[in-house]
Every structure is written in C-alpha cells, then in structure tokens.
Amino acid sequence: MTEPGPDRVHNAIGSSVTGPVVQAGSVSGGITVTVPALPAHIVPHQLPAVASPFVGRAEEVARLTDSLEHAGDGGSLIHVISATAGAGKTTLAVRWAHQVSARFPDGQLYVNLRGFDPSGAPVTPAEAIRGFLDAFGVRPEQIPVALDAQAALYRSLLAERRVLVVLDNARDAEQVRPLLPGPRCFVVVTSRHSLDSLIVREGARSIRLDPLSHTEATELVAARVGAGRAETSPAAVRELVDRCVRLPLALVLAAARAIADPALPLDALAEELRDEQDRLDALDLGDTYLGMRAVFSWSYQALSPPAADLFRLLGLHQGPTIGLHAAAALADVPVRRARVLLAELTQAHLVEESGKRYALHDLLRSYAAELVGGSVPDGAVRRLLDHYLHTALAADRRLAPHRAKITVPPATSPPVEVTDETRALDWFTTEHANLLAAVATAEQHGEHTRVWPLAWSAVTYFERKGHWRDWLATQTAAVTAATRTGDRSAEARAHRLASRAAIRLHRYDDAAAHLERALGLYEDLNIPVGKARTHIAFSWVRELQERYTEAVDHAIYALKLFREVGSRTGEARALDQLGWELALAGDCEQGLVHCEHALDLFRALDHRAGQADTEDSLGYINHQLGRYDRAESHLRRSIALCRSLGDQHTEAVAHDRLGDTLFASGRRTKARQSWTTALVLFEQEAAPEAAAVRAKLTDLR
Numbered sequence: 001m002t003e004p005g006p007d008r009v010h011n012a013i014g015s016s017v018t019g020p021v022v023q024a025g026s027v028s029g030g031i032t033v034t035v036p037a038l039p040a041h042i043v044p045h046q047l048p049a050v051a052s053p054f055v056g057r058a059e060e061v062a063r064l065t066d067s068l069e070h071a072g073d074g075g076s077l078i079h080v081i082s083a084t085a086g087a088g089k090t091t092l093a094v095r096w097a098h099q100v101s102a103r104f105p106d107g108q109l110y111v112n113l114r115g116f117d118p119s120g121a122p123v124t125p126a127e128a129i130r131g132f133l134d135a136f137g138v139r140p141e142q143i144p145v146a147l148d149a150q151a152a153l154y155r156s157l158l159a160e161r162r163v164l165v166v167l168d169n170a171r172d173a174e175q176v177r178p179l180l181p182g183p184r185c186f187v188v189v190t191s192r193h194s195l196d197s198l199i200v201r202e203g204a205r206s207i208r209l210d211p212l213s214h215t216e217a218t219e220l221v222a223a224r225v226g227a228g229r230a231e232t233s234p235a236a237v238r239e240l241v242d243r244c245v246r247l248p249l250a251l252v253l254a255a256a257r258a259i260a261d262p263a264l265p266l267d268a269l270a271e272e273l274r275d276e277q278d279r280l281d282a283l284d285l286g287d288t289y290l291g292m293r294a295v296f297s298w299s300y301q302a303l304s305p306p307a308a309d310l311f312r313l314l315g316l317h318q319g320p321t322i323g324l325h326a327a328a329a330l331a332d333v334p335v336r337r338a339r340v341l342l343a344e345l346t347q348a349h350l351v352e353e354s355g356k357r358y359a360l361h362d363l364l365r366s367y368a369a370e371l372v373g374g375s376v377p378d379g380a381v382r383r384l385l386d387h388y389l390h391t392a393l394a395a396d397r398r399l400a401p402h403r404a405k406i407t408v409p410p411a412t413s414p415p416v417e418v419t420d421e422t423r424a425l426d427w428f429t430t431e432h433a434n435l436l437a438a439v440a441t442a443e444q445h446g447e448h449t450r451v452w453p454l455a456w457s458a459v460t461y462f463e464r465k466g467h468w469r470d471w472l473a474t475q476t477a478a479v480t481a482a483t484r485t486g487d488r489s490a491e492a493r494a495h496r497l498a499s500r501a502a503i504r505l506h507r508y509d510d511a512a513a514h515l516e517r518a519l520g521l522y523e524d525l526n527i528p529v530g531k532a533r534t535h536i537a538f539s540w541v542r543e544l545q546e547r548y549t550e551a552v553d554h555a556i557y558a559l560k561l562f563r564e565v566g567s568r569t570g571e572a573r574a575l576d577q578l579g580w581e582l583a584l585a586g587d588c589e590q591g592l593v594h595c596e597h598a599l600d601l602f603r604a605l606d607h608r609a610g611q612a613d614t615e616d617s618l619g620y621i622n623h624q625l626g627r628y629d630r631a632e633s634h635l636r637r638s639i640a641l642c643r644s645l646g647d648q649h650t651e652a653v654a655h656d657r658l659g660d661t662l663f664a665s666g667r668r669t670k671a672r673q674s675w676t677t678a679l680v681l682f683e684q685e686a687a688p689e690a691a692a693v694r695a696k697l698t699d700l701r
Contacts, residue, residue, distance in 0.1 A: 035156045036142045044135035046110040047166065050095045053223040055248075056216030057092050060207050064096050067205065068103065068186060078180065078187040078202055082194045083209035084349035084364070085116070085295040086249030089190040090168050092209065097166050097188065104186070106161035109135065111179075115171025116192055116298035122171045125178040129154050132179075151178040158182045166190075171302065173197040192299050193347045211246035211361075214238075220248060224255030229266065236266035243273035244283070245361040250292055253283045279366050296367045299348050306333075307344040313380055314351070314360055315368030318441055319434030321357040326434070329387035329413035330380060357430075381445045383413040388438040389450055390415035391427065392457035398424035399645070400460045402569050402607050404529075406493075408453040425646045428461040432470075439474050443481065451481035452490045459497055464647040466685025472501035492521035492530055499537050503544065506688055511541050532561035532570055536577050548585040555581050569610070572601035576614045583621045592621050612641035616654050623657065628665040635661065652681035656693055663700075672700055 064079060071077050081089045094110075101108050109132050113123045129150045133143055136157055144150050159182040170176045170191040176198060180187060189195065189204070198204040212220065221237050222230035230237050244250035254273065258264055272282040284291035300308060310331045314322065317330065328338035342358055345351035351358050360368060390411045395418045396403065418424050428435075435458050442451045455474035462471035478494035499514035515538050522530035539554035555578035562570030579594030595617045602610035619635035622628075635658040642651035655678035663671035675697050682690035 034142075035153065036138050042135075042137045043105070044107040044109060044132075045101070046135060047094055047097050047101065047108050048110060050091065050098055053220070054091065054095050055220040055223060056212045057088070057209075060092060060209065061096055061099075063207060064188070065100065068100060071186060078189065078198060078204035079207055080195045080198055080204050081188065081190045081207045081209060082192065082349060084247070084352075084361075085192060085299050086247040086292060086363075087209045087211065087349075088248035089192075089209060091248065093166055093168065093188045093190050097164055101164065104162050104164040106158075106163045107135075108164040108166070110166045110168065112168045113170045113175055115169045115175060116295075116302055117169070122175060125175060126150060128167075128179055133157070147178060154179075155182050158185055160184065164188075170195065173201075177202070192302075192349050194349070196347070212248060212251075214241060214246065217241040217244070217246040217248075217251055220251050221255055224252060225258045225266070229258070233266040236270045239270040240266065240273065243270065243279065243362070245363055247292075247361075247363065249295065250283055250363060253285060253292065256285060257282070276362075276366050276369070279363065280370065283363075292363055293367060293370075296350075296364060299350055300367075300371070303348060303350075304344060306331075306337075307341045307348075310338070310341045311345055311350055311368055312371045313368075313377070315365065315370070315372040316376065316381055316384065316441070317434075318437035319431075321354075321359045322434070323357060323416075323430070325391075325414075325416045326384065326387050327358065329383045332379070332383060332413070376445075379412060381441065382447060382450075385438055385442050385447055385450045385454070386411045387413045387415060388431065388435060389454050389457065391418065392431075392435060392454065394418045395424035395427045396457045396460050399428075399464070400609065402605065402610075403460065406453060406456060409449055421645070425461070425464075428458070429465075432461075432467070436470060436474065439477050443477055448481035448485045449487075452478035452487075452494055455494065456497065462501070464645065464649065466504075466649040466687055468501050468504040468685075468687075472498060472505065475501060488521050489525055489527065489530075492518045492525065492527070492534075495521070496530070496534050496537060499541070503537070503540055504687075506544075508541055508545055511537070515541065528561050528565050529567060529570065532558045532565075532567075532574070535561070536574060539577050539581055543581055543584060548581060551581040552578065552585055568601060569605060569607060572598045572605065572607065572610055572614075575601065576610070576617055579621070580617045583617075583624060588621050588624050592618070592625070595621060608641050609645055609647065612638050612645065612647060612650055612654075615641065616650065616657065619654065619657055619661070623661045623664065628661050631661045632658065632665075648681055649685060649687065652678045652685075652687065652689070655681065656689065659693075659696065663696075668700065672697065675700070 060081070067077055067079065081093055083089050097108060111123065111128045111131060113128065115122050126147050129147075130143060132154055133150070138153075138157070144153060161184060163181060163185045165179070165181055165185055165187045167176055167179055167187065167189045170189050172193060173195045176189055176195065180202065189198070194206065194208070195204070199206055211217070218237055218241055221240060240254050241251065244254055254269060258266060258269055269282070273279050280293045284293055300311060303311065310327065313330045314327070317326070324335055324338055324342065327342060328335045331338055331341065333341070342351060342353070346353045346358070350364060351360055386409070389408065393408065394415055398418055398421050416427065418427055435454065439451055439454050442448070442454060455478035458474060459471065462468070475494050475498035479491060479498060482490035482494055495514040495518035499511040499518065502511035502514060515534055519531060519534045519538070522534060535554045535558035539551045539558065542548070542551040542554060555574060559571065559574035559578055562574050575594045575598035579591040579598060582594065583591030595614055599611060599614045599618065602614055615634045615638035619631045619638060622631035622634060635654050638654040639651055639658070642648075642654060655674050659671045659674035659678060662674055675693050679690055679693045679697065682693060
C-alpha cells in the first residue's frame with residue numbers, strides 16, 4: 001500500500017490489532033459494510049507540527065471557531081480554506097486544529113493530499129482512506145477493495161465518533177468527496193483551488209485567504225529576523241513586505257535569507273527584491289519544496305494547456321489589471337473562451353478577479369513573465385497593443401468627434417465597442433494605467449508605429465482629467481518612436497502635443513522648445529493645419545510668459561491659416577484664442593467680438609468642448625467689462641458643458657472665475673462655495689492652480 005505522504009502516522013497500528021470481532025449489516029451510502037470492532041484505546045492524533053511564529057489570521061480563526069461552537073450534532077461541517085500558493089493555508093488549518101484538538105476526543109486525522117506537488121502524484125482517495133482506516137486499527141484484510149465500499153466503511157467507523165479531519169493540499173473536489181466523514185465530524189480542507197462544487201453540493205463554507213495586512217506582515221518579518229534588527233531598518237522592512245506582496249511564505253523566505261547571513265543588511269535584501277527579473281531568485285533557497293518559483297510551478301503544472309498558455313501570456317501585460325476582452329486578444333481566443341480560461345486561473349488562485357477585472361500579484365507576474373521569457377508567441381504583443389489602441393481611438397472619437405483622424409496600423413484584434421461618451425470616459429478611467437503600460441510595452445518590443453498613436457489617442461482624456469504628467473510622458477515617448485521610424489509628421493504632432501502638456505505643468509521654456517521643433521517640421525512638410533495648430537499653442541505659451549503682443553500675433557496667423565484651408569473648427573478655435581489674447585492685452589471690446597463669433601461657430605458645429613472653452617472666455621471678458629450678470633451666465637453654461645463632457649480641469653477653471661465674479665458682485669458666501677468647488681477639483685488632479693484658489697479662500701476668511 002502506498003502511503004499518502006510524509007505526515008501520515010500510525011501506519012502500522014493495524015498490525016497490533018487482534019481478533020476478528022465485527023458488527024455486521026451496517027449500511028452507509030447505500031452500500032452494506034461490515035464494521036470491525038476496534039480496540040477502544042486507539043485514538044489517532046495525526047496533526048503535524050505547527051510552524052512558529054504564527055501571525056495574523058485572527059478573523060479566519062474566529063470564523064472556524066464560531067462554526068465549531070455552533071455545529072452541535074446536527075450535521076457535518078466542512079470548511080474550504082483556499083488561496084494562492086504561499087498564503088499560509090496549511091499553517092492556518094493545522095494551527096487552528098491543534099488549538100481545538102481537545103474538542104475531538106475520538107481523534108484528529110490529517111493527510112497531505114499532495115494536490116500540488118513536485119512529484120506530480122496526488123494521493124488517491126483510496127490511499128487516503130486506507131491510511132485513515134489504518135490509523136483506527138482496521139487490518140488490511142478487513143478493508144474492501146472497491147473505493148465506494150472503503151468510503152462507506154470509513155463513514156461507518158466515524159458515524160458515532162467526534163473526529164477532526166484535516167484534508168490538506170487538495171487538488172479538486174473529486175479527490176476530497178470520498179474522504180468526507182459522518183455527521184459528528186468537522187472537516188477542514190485546504191486547496192489552491194476554491195473547490196466551488198463542495199460549496200454547492202456538500203454545503204461547505206469557503207474561507208479565502210488574502211495576503212496578510214501590512215501590520216501583520218511586518219510583525220512576521222520582525223518575529224523572524226529579530227525585533228531589534230527590524231526596528232533599525234524600518235524602510236527596508238516596509239519594502240520587503242511590499243515586494244513580497246504580504247505572502248507569508250515569501251516573507252519567511254526573505255527572512256531566512258537575512259537569518260542565514262546576519263551581516264546582510266535588510267536594505268540590500270530589499271534592493272534584490274526590487275528588480276523584477278531577480279525577485280524570484282532572491283526568494284529561492286535551493287530546496288524543491290521551498291522557493292516561490294517552485295510553489296508557483298506546482299499550481300501552473302496543474303493547469304489545462306490552454307489555461308497555462310494564457311497564464312504565461314499574462315506575463316506580457318504590464319498593467320495592474322486586465323479586462324476580459326484584452327485577455328481574449330492576448331490569447332487570440334473568443335471572449336467566451338477567454339472567460340472560461342480566466343475562471344480556471346481564478347479557481348487555481350493564480351489570478352484574482354475583482355469587478356470583472358483580473359490581476360496577478362507582483363510575484364506571480366514575475367513568474368509568468370519568466371515563463372514567457374524570450375519565446376513570445378507570434379503576434380501576441382501586437383494583438384494586445386491593437387486591442388488598447390483601437391479601443392482608445394474609438395473611445396476618443398466619442399469624446400472628441402471633431403478631432404482630426406490619424407492613420408494607424410490595421411487592428412489584429414477586435415476592439416471593445418464604445419457606444420457613447422459616458423462609456424468612453426469610463427473605459428479610459430478603467431484602462432488609464434494599462435494605456436501607460438501599453439506605451440511602455442510597445443517601446444520595449446519595438447512596436448514604434450503603435451507608440452505615438454497610443455499616446456495620441458489618450459490626449460483628450462488626459463486633458464479633461466488633468467493627467468498632465470502622463471500626457472507629457474506618453475508624448476515624449478511618441479517623439480522618440482516617431483523619430484526612430486522617420487515619420488516626421490508624427491514627430492511634429494508629438495512635439496506639438498507635448499508642448500500643451502508642458503504648458504499645463506508650467507514648463508513654458510520646454511513647451512516653446514517643443515513648438516519650435518514642431519513648427520520647423522510642419523514648415524518643411526508644408527502642412528498648413530499643423531502650422532496653424534502650432535501657432536495656437538505658441539499663442540498660449542507667449543500669453544503665459546506675459547508676451548501678449550506676440551500671443552495676439554500667433555493667434556492672428558493661426559486664424560489666417562485655418563481660413564485658407566477652410567477649417568471651420570480651426571477657425572472657431574483661433575477666434576476664441578484671439579479674442580482671449582486681445583482681452584488679456586487690454587482690448588476687451590474687440591476680444592468680446594471675436595469670442596462671440598467663435599461661440600456662434602462652435603454652436604453651429606455642435607462642438608461642445610469648444611463651446612465650453614469659449615463660454616469661459618466670454619465669462620472672463622464680461623467680468624473685466626463689469627458685466628457681472630452676463631459673466632455669471634457664461635460661466636455657468638461653461639460649467640454645465642464641462643460636466644456633461646467630464647472635463648474636470650476646465651470646469652475647475654470656470655468655478656474659479658465664477659467665484660471671482662460672485663465676489664466682485666458682493667456675493668461672498670456664493671463666491672466661497674464656487675472657490676471651494678474649484679479647489680476640490682484642482683486638488684484632485686494636483687493642479688498648480690490650486691494654490692491661488694486656496695489663497696483666495698484664506699483671504700476671504
């Protein structure tokens with residue numbers, strides 16, 4: 001008989017039992033069995049030793065204990081403790097089992113089912129049952145041959161006994177089901193799979209282990225390396241905790257490195273874990289059973305081949321979470337099939353699902369990236385990038401329907417359907433970090449013709465939500481990519497867009513340098529619209545540098561170019577810019593004329609973003625002319641338009657100006673309300689304008 005694992009004890013008890021006394025005719029599970037009469041003194045205590053120290057898990061311990069308190073004798077209670085590898089499932093189960101062992105006078109059974117084992121040989125239910133029967137003194141010749149009969153005998157033996165059964169490291173529900181005992185017993189199962197069918201069919205209760213809290217993880221490191229050593233390097237301990245994603249096994253392995261080398265500074269160990277490519281090496285002690293790479297591999301090897309393929313490919317995705325459609329594009333499978341594969345990965349706790357999003361923690365991401373390595377399947381990266389690029393283009397078209405189109409490589413994977421403006425903003429908000437990651441991935445894999453379109457597609461969203469640094473970073477990458485491919489038109493566009501982000505960050509000299517380069521390229525390429533847009537941006541820079549005459553000249557030249565090419569949208573934009581600059585230069589009446597003309601054009605074009613900007617300009621100009629009622633009306637219309645567009649920054653600007661107008665007209669309370677709203681919006685995007693608004697509120701008090 002093959003033994004179920006190193007934790008099995010009492011494997012020779014049966015040889016000491018004598019006498020053929022039996023009870024005949026017992027029935028269990030529809031099978032008639034003969035129940036041996038067993039020596040009364042045999043009480044198995046199979047629980048293995050527990051790891052020390054034990055930190056945290058108070059809530060989970062309380063749930064187990066509470067279930068035990070209310071179990072009574074009315075039925076069998078089964079608990080499934082599930083989590084990813086290294087989360088401390090076995091430690092929790094065994095520690096708790098020791099704490100309550102006295103409540104089970106008829107014994108405690110334990111078996112390591114080796115569901116995820118480097119040997120690849122899980123313990124069969126028959127092997128586990130025979131080990132349990134062995135522990136109760138049943139002689140080999142009294143054990144039936146068939147599994148159903150063995151399970152029936154096992155249940156019959158435990159029917160009147162109060163026994164705690166710990167089924168550790170289960171692979172699936174079918175491995176567990178024959179090992180479930182009678183109604184007076186309490187069962188704890190641990191698994192890397194969630195074993196949902198046990199919850200549905202057997203009424204098991206699920207306990208899913210999350211990583212330790214930051215406080216608990218810190219306590220575990222300190223308990224291992226010594227409180228004094230931990231207290232002298234608090235920053236290093238914090239980084240160790242973060243890099244180990246608060247997984248108990250990873251923390252113990254990191255601590256073991258420190259214990260083995262007392263001279264090793266914790267800062268140096270934290271630095272090793274900082275490098276994603278070396279992180280798993282730093283958590284490897286050279287033992288088949290100890291090392292994050294090893295324990296992850298046991299879960300990975302248990303996957304179906306298609307799920308294993310998807311897991312590897314997820315190593316290419318650098319964003320924090322991935323959606324269903326992106327995963328389908330990455331794996332080159334239909335969305336329905338991707339959902340099935342992600343469900344398998346979720347069940348195996350190799351992927352976490354939250355709100356229809358899927359994520360790998362940093363250690364699993366490192367492992368997946370290591371698996372995919374240099375053997376990236378053909379087209380996988382391009383399919384992933386095209387999913388983000390073409391969905392972003394569609395979403396941007398919803399946000400800015402008047403924006404000029406660009407030519408991009410054809411899609412190699414289907415985009416997500418974006419049906420309206422609200423869904424477009426929601427998509428950008430959800431995928432914000434993934435778009436930044438997509439730009440980085442495109443750079444890393446040499447997909448330069450996708451870098452600048454990805455950056456271009458996010459500009460409207462970045463501008464409305466005030467993500468200036470992300471805007472500038474992606475456009476800087478776009479400049480580099482366009483230069484490498486020799487696409488001078490794309491290079492000019494990226495310089496121009498980078499200038500606008502630099503302006504928002506008050507880097508006016510940088511903005512001017514970008515614009516000089518863009519204007520030179522547009523001149524060489526003879527692209528009038530590009531030149532006109534660059535002059536608009538130049539007008540803005542010169543205004544902020546308080547060079548108002550130059551600002552007006554640039555706006556006039558932009559208006560001339562837009563009119564020459566017949567761009568009504570460009571003409572409206574240039575009229576608004578010119579009217580604004582004239583007002584700042586002191587000619588409010590002429591500025592009013594141009595901005596009112598711009599507003600008429602924007603309304604005729606149904607260009608709401610242009611209307612919002614121009615209503616703001618008219619609010620300012622009317623304020624300067626002392627027409628406070630008109631100013632308030634324009635500014636409130638600008639605010640309403642901005643809210644409908646999701647344009648947070650322009651809304652904040654309009655609230656700030658509205659506060660000025662309300663204050664000037666003697667309505668201090670309403671001014672305070674408007675400035676307070678502006679401050680909240682500016683602070684949400686960390687905008688430099690927040691300081692000036694904060695000062696107004698302080699002066700008002």
